[in-house]
Amino acid sequence: xxxxxxxxxxxxxxxxxxxxxxxxxxxxxxxxxxxxxxxxxxxxxxxxxxxxxxxxxxxxxxxxxxxxxxxxxxxxxxxxxxxxxxxxxxxxxxxxxxxxxxxxxxxxxxxxxxxxxxxxxxxxxxxxxxxxxxxxxxxxxxxxxxxxxxxxxxxxxxxxxxxxxxxxxxxxxxxxxxxxxxxxxxxxxxxxxxxxxxxxxxxxxxxxxxxxxxxxxxxx
Numbered sequence: 001x002x003x004x005x006x007x008x009x010x011x012x013x014x015x016x017x018x019x020x021x022x023x024x025x026x027x028x029x030x031x032x033x034x035x036x037x038x039x040x041x042x043x044x045x046x047x048x049x050x051x052x053x054x055x056x057x058x059x060x061x062x063x064x065x066x067x068x069x070x071x072x073x074x075x076x077x078x079x080x081x082x083x084x085x086x087x088x089x090x091x092x093x094x095x096x097x098x099x100x101x102x103x104x105x106x107x108x109x110x111x112x113x114x115x116x117x118x119x120x121x122x123x124x125x126x127x128x129x130x131x132x133x134x135x136x137x138x139x140x141x142x143x144x145x146x147x148x149x150x151x152x153x154x155x156x157x158x159x160x161x162x163x164x165x166x167x168x169x170x171x172x173x174x175x176x177x178x179x180x181x182x183x184x185x186x187x188x189x190x191x192x193x194x195x196x197x198x199x200x201x202x203x204x205x206x207x208x209x210x211x212x213x214x215x216x217x218x219x220x
Contacts, residue, residue, distance in 0.1 A: 001039065001040055002039040002040070002042075002069070003039060003042055003176065004030070004040070004041060004069045004070075004071065005042045005058075005067040005071065006041065006044065006072075007044045007045050007053075007058065007069075007073065008045045008054060008074075009045060009047065009050075009075040009076075010045075010049075010072025011160060011200060012043065012045035012071070012073045013043070013046055013049075014199075014200075015047050015199040015203070016194045016198070017194070017202070019197075022202060027202050028043075028205050029041050029205040029206075029208040029212060030045075031043075032206065032213075033212050036209070036211065037216070039069070042067065044057050048094070050075055050079035050081070050093075051075055051080075051134065051135065052079075053081050054074070054075070054172055055142065056081075058072070058142070059141075059145065062102050065152075066151070067151075068154065069154045069216060069220070070146050070155040071157070071212075072155065072156075073159060073174070074142075074170075075159075076160050078095050079092070080132060081093060083196050084185060087215060091105070093118065094118075095122040095125075096118075096122060098115070099112055101115075110131070126156065126213065135159075135166055135167075135168070139166075139168045143155075153219050154219055154220065155219075156171050156215060156216065156219075158170055158172040159173055170210075171215060172189060172208070172211065173189070189207065189211050191203075191204035191207040191208055
């Protein structure tokens with residue numbers, strides 16, 4: 001049986017479905033693609049994932065652990081992660097995290113300090129140049145990895161970013177919504193979304209799966 005590897009943020013995970021009483025693992029596009037090809041689904045994505053997390057999980061794989069097809073999604077560059085030495089685990093972070101969110105994650109003592117640190121980062125460190133550079137580094141690093149294991153053709157790249165926000169070419173764009181003043185490429189797929197949420201609905205996942213299946217069929 002073939003094994004398909006997926007990683008990315010909520011658009012690869014199936015974000016928004018649980019709140020509607022739907023189990024993501026049963027209806028998301030990655031499962032539908034695997035069902036079609038009779039492949040095992042290895043989906044490591046999660047809500048709010050950063051490019052750092054996608055690269056860390058992929059690059060830390062043992063050299064001999066190679067999958068038949070790779071589906072890799074880049075996220076918003078404003079997201080990142082850090083290893084918390086007290087919690088002894090990787091923590092997801094956004095430069096835009098509110099103080100309330102930081103207090104919920106780190107408590108009333110450290111939370112405000114971390115929030116202040118993030119605000120400093122947003123005001124003095126993070127900017128469009130930084131974000132564009134980070135996305136470009138991530139894209140090319142992921143491309144280099146699949147090339148190094150002989151999977152250049154057996155890979156599918158998607159992104160949370162709008163087409164006009166990146167110089168890189170992706171197979172699929174997951175924009176926040178359908179509104180845009182710019183003419184978009186065919187890869188900016190229109191799919192049904194969960195109301196007041198923006199993530200793909202059950203029908204939206206079917207539309208995405210059909211689009212992906214057509215491309216994968218040509219590359220296998």
